[in-house]
Amino acid sequence: MQHPCYTIRKTREEDAVGIGKVHYNGWIDTYSDLLPPAMIASLSEERSIRIFQKEGCKNMYAATVNGDVVAFCGYGMWRGTGAEEPPAGEGEIVGIYVLSQFQRNGIGKALLEQAERELKQQGCSTVSLWVLEGNTKTQAFYKAMGFQDAAVKKRSGPLCEGKETKSLE
Numbered sequence: 001m002q003h004p005c006y007t008i009r010k011t012r013e014e015d016a017v018g019i020g021k022v023h024y025n026g027w028i029d030t031y032s033d034l035l036p037p038a039m040i041a042s043l044s045e046e047r048s049i050r051i052f053q054k055e056g057c058k059n060m061y062a063a064t065v066n067g068d069v070v071a072f073c074g075y076g077m078w079r080g081t082g083a084e085e086p087p088a089g090e091g092e093i094v095g096i097y098v099l100s101q102f103q104r105n106g107i108g109k110a111l112l113e114q115a116e117r118e119l120k121q122q123g124c125s126t127v128s129l130w131v132l133e134g135n136t137k138t139q140a141f142y143k144a145m146g147f148q149d150a151a152v153k154k155r156s157g158p159l160c161e162g163k164e165t166k167s168l169e
Contacts, residue, residue, distance in 0.1 A: 004065045004102060008110050011057040011072065018069030019057060020049030026097030034134050036158050061114050063098070063107045071098035073111035075119055078128055091119030091168070093129040112145055120168045127168055130154065130161040139164075 011019065024045040032040050063071040074094035078087065093115060098108045119127050128150065131138055142164050152163040 004070075004105060004107075006063045006065050006070065006102075006105075006107055006110075008061055008063050008114055011060040011062045013053075013056050015057050015060075015062055015069055015072075016052040017049050019052045019060070019062065019072050021045055022069055022072055022097050022099055023052070023095075024048040025099055029100045030097075030135065030138070031132065034132060039158065059094075061111050061118075063102075063111055065102065070102045071107045071111055072096070073108075073115045075115040075127075077122075077124075089123060089125045091116075091122070091124035091127040093127060108141065109145065116166075116168055125168055126165055128163055128165045131164055133160045133162060 024043060024047075027043055027048075028040065059076045060072055060074045062069045073096040076092055076094055078090035078092040093112065096108060096111060096115075098111075116127055129142065129147070131142060133153075145166070147164040147166045150163040150165040154161050154163075
């Protein structure tokens with residue numbers, strides 16, 4: 001398989017449509033076997049696009065191939081579980097999605113590393129994220145990227161996610 005020539009860049013408001021499409025397709029490809037069918041059926045590309053149009057595509061990097069968004073990574077300060085005060089100096093990877101046909105080409109790694117550099121420049125010493133239980137492919141990716149299970153879980157309806165953490169030192 002040939003590796004695509006891609007560019008990593010900060011997102012812009014006009015990327016909302018491309019990011020929304022990647023987000024929707026990422027959910028369908030990744031979570032169809034992990035979530036209740038009714039939850040998957042409630043998703044739509046239009047809904048994902050509206051989310052990113054509303055949010056303005058801030059604090060994100062995109063990977064583009066021939067000008068089209070094929071992946072993105074959102075980041076920011078740690079939001080916590082809602083039960084505790086977020087610790088100072090902890091960043092969060094809010095989401096990372098790569099279209100299936102562009103996976104295993106280094107794009108996810110490049111996006112994650114760029115977000116980590118940005119968080120470190122903002123004064124973060126650690127970065128954390130949530131990963132859906134049972135999502136073994138993604139868990140393996142994060143482990144390969146240096147994340148470790150933080151033994152913290154959060155549940156929201158049928159979703160149970162585990163926190164993974166990595167030092168940026």
